[in-house]
Amino acid sequence: MRPTDRTLETLAVAAGEEPFRTGSEAGDVTSPLHLSSTFALPGLDSEMSLDDVDPDAGEFVYSRLSNPTRHALEKRLAALEGGEHAMAFSSGTAAIFTTALAVVEPGDHLVAFDDLYAGTRRLLEEVFATRLDVDVSFVDATETENVAAAITDETAFVWMETPTNPGIELCDIAAIAEIADGADATFGVDNTFASSYFQRPLELGADVVAHSTTKYLNGHSDSVGGAVVTDDDALAERLEFLQQVGVGDALSPFDSYLVLRGLKTLHLRMRQHERNAMAIAEFLDDHDRVSAVHYPGLESHPQHDLACEQMDGFGGILSFELEGDIDDAAAFLESLEVFTLAVSVGGVESLIELPAGMTHEPLSEEEREELGITETLIRVSVGVEGTKDLIADLDRGFDAVRRRSAVADGD
Template sequence: MSHDSHVETRAVSHGEEPAPETGRGDVVSPIHLASTFALPALDTGLSLEDVDPARGEFLYSRLSNPTRHAVEQRLAALEGGTHGFAFSSGTAAINTALLATVEPGDHVVAFDDLYAGTRRMLEELFVKRLNVEVSFVDATDTGNVEAAIREDTRLVWMETPTNPLMKLCDIGAIASVAHEHGALLGVDNTFMSPLCQRPLALGADLVAHSTTKYLNGHSDSVGGALVTDCDELAESLGFLQQVALGNMLAPFDSYLLLRGTKTLPVRMRQHEANARRIAEYLEDHEQVSRVLYPGLESHPQYDLAREQQTGFGGVLSFELDGDIDDVVAFLGNLEQFTLAVSLGGVESLIECPAAMTHEPIPREEREAVGITDTLIRVSVGIEHVEDLLADLDRGFAAVDATHQSPSP
């Protein structure tokens, strides 16, 4: 299938097209559980590079598997890239991206509001053990990124929007700065998915995803992905994935991811429609001090969001006007929203970053970037929005009730 087709079409069938030479083929890619594949004959001149999955040739499932190959083709097509790699988790994907681009003594510039797991990986593994220096900067201002770049900077690593403060960075501008100084730009596109943002088209060299989130979309598979247009970088990524680390996505999870991407376009439209309604509701609520959603005109980077995104996604954060006891009461009385980490599934999830996803970050560091005890992150699902709004009313009513209760 051509990359010229619309992304909605590629999401449904790219990588699973019936083979025209045989006149038959699987409409849905089967789960190939085989760990190894039979060779037609002994070939003493055969090397790993001679085995081409694109021609239906497979040797060993760690190196390549038919089900994983199909989903890697689709992931690349969705992001408009040439090379796709599916990993056992989003963390495994990002770790591989870093290992492929930096060496001991190199320098990385990263957003200061990265996902806590990514930041912890950089600080605990790359800085402390692998002797890679990392500068964390407020990348909402491209000038801060440029000021932090040094002669030994090899990689700029961004998320946009960030987790959980929904900060944006200008991908195109940062790509220009990075390339001018001989560095690569990697972008974690998990929050937007390829339906709402295409970093490669904006100048990024590498795109990462936790496929656990929107790409799979059903909270039943953990995985990660990398997509690039750079042949040299792809060669390094492939070596690390298949040979050095062996952190590839398993066949069953590859099948689930293939299945999930088929409904990605329609899911993202509903996620966004619901998130917009909820963001507007929260913005007008007297018990909310601020709402962070790129689709609101009040978002400080609303214009940038409209410029580089084709949608605003289904994640938002808001700050309860109260204290941690109010957060406990609010979250404890919800029925439709599930208190859980992660995001991007069809069901609505809600969490308190300071006590959950970002708890490993020291309080002073959390508060310095704006993650307070009363900040709440919401992954808006595809349920009927009126039911979600009624549930939020229930949570706010519980907070009111605690304030009105007489002191003992």
């Protein structure tokens, strides 16, 4: 449970920001942007050490170690996920890398969902497996027994992403938490696609949760960052050391300020994202040019019941299979006017992309085929624009495909 009786909506607006305790005597309602790289000390104390510095008491030394703006953000992130500790990083990849680095050692085994964001999969394969001598197993975690079967005596870390990118697949967080606990393995969940508003893995038994704050938490496509939240004091200590000293990849004050700003409207944005995504999923599900729609809000989704159990909503991201070939996909995507052809997700604007040629292009063709990432699988990050405008834009795309087909058929 969250360490407060306040609702998530209130925490999103106010957690971590208390007038007169945000580093300014002016009583700022919002945390000031503290750009200073270093902070004046009250005096030379021979007994003072960096371990004694308490940001909660307004004590700061150096911004890589702690910064008032970032500290306010970290307090809010912890509150939203229901955790005790939060660390903000320079990117989502940095957050995941640091988390894994804090948990595994050479010779350890790591179990991960096979349908991961391509950047995370490459990180595990090319850094941890290849350079750090960590044995990595990728499994279809939609079936919990596959996770259990992959566990060995050397398993130290279980890493899941739910919903996944781009298959929008789910795994049973509570069930996998029990498996990891029985194996004495740390269990981590990338919660980026759901956001803290729709899903809180710590409440379901996860040991650590990661986010790309670039996405829904910031929500405005103007900041790159990441975050990790945990209740585990020992793990938090290792993570803080790596964030501040071992790797030194803390989030900048300016990006911290932007994410703090963005979080104030998280609950409002997520409601509209979901409302639009559901309408679009239903529209696509009935379309004769679409062979499959992947969205957990649809009853046809294989993990729809699980989504209803462990999520408070279905999110704003979906993917669908367009009937045709890659040239049809190109015609569809390049004709859109409201949707922007771009990577990333979670902004207020609607984005659309072709994973096989964009976000997941680094994977081999065999890997993409194994994961169901075809040349006509399209991922949609549904924004907060007017629903009818978004559907009309998709109609524009389908019209472009029809025109292309007519020309190809000689009509």
